[in-house]
Amino acid sequence: MLAFLIRAGMTGFALWVVTKIVSGVTFVGGDTTAQRVGIIFVVALIFGLVNAFIKPVVQLLSIPLYILTLGLFHIVVNALMLWITAWITDNTTHWGLHIADFWWDAIWAAIVLSLVSWALSLVLRDARRLTR
Numbered sequence: 590m591l592a593f594l595i596r597a598g599m600t601g602f603a604l605w606v607v608t609k610i611v612s613g614v615t616f617v618g619g620d621t622t623a624q625r626v627g628i629i630f631v632v633a634l635i636f637g638l639v640n641a642f643i644k645p646v647v648q649l650l651s652i653p654l655y656i657l658t659l660g661l662f663h664i665v666v667n668a669l670m671l672w673i674t675a676w677i678t679d680n681t682t683h684w685g686l687h688i689a690d691f692w693w694d695a696i697w698a699a700i701v702l703s704l705v706s707w708a709l710s711l712v713l714r715d716a717r718r719l720t721r
Contacts, residue, residue: 599713601633603705610701613694618684632685636674644670667699
């Protein structure tokens with residue numbers, strides 16, 4: 590359970606970094622810092638659920654496009670998962686993640702999110718290695 594919470598926190602932090610770098614991606618709602626952190630954590634949980642349940646189906650259906658683009662279609666799939674997360678939070682709660690435009694904002698957000706998540710996983714792996 591602790592590993593799940595740490596992973597969700599890392600995803601939330603990565604999403605927050607994305608909102609600071611990509612201008613068309615923002616978090617909507619929350620008046621206080623605690624509310625903002627809660628919203629970011631809930632969006633990270635929703636993003637994790639979207640990645641767990643929808644992403645494998647989309648990846649399976651798009652195998653020919655992965656082959657045709659030599660794997661670059663993975664960026665579009667990641668952008669689609671961010672877009673779906675933003676759509677879910679916007680249409681159910683009216684707070685959460687907002688993406689202004691799919692083709693540039695979501696694509697850049699997917700690239701930045703992948704890089705930040707990769708860097709955080711390296712840092713966490715090294716920290717775990719040092720504590721053993």
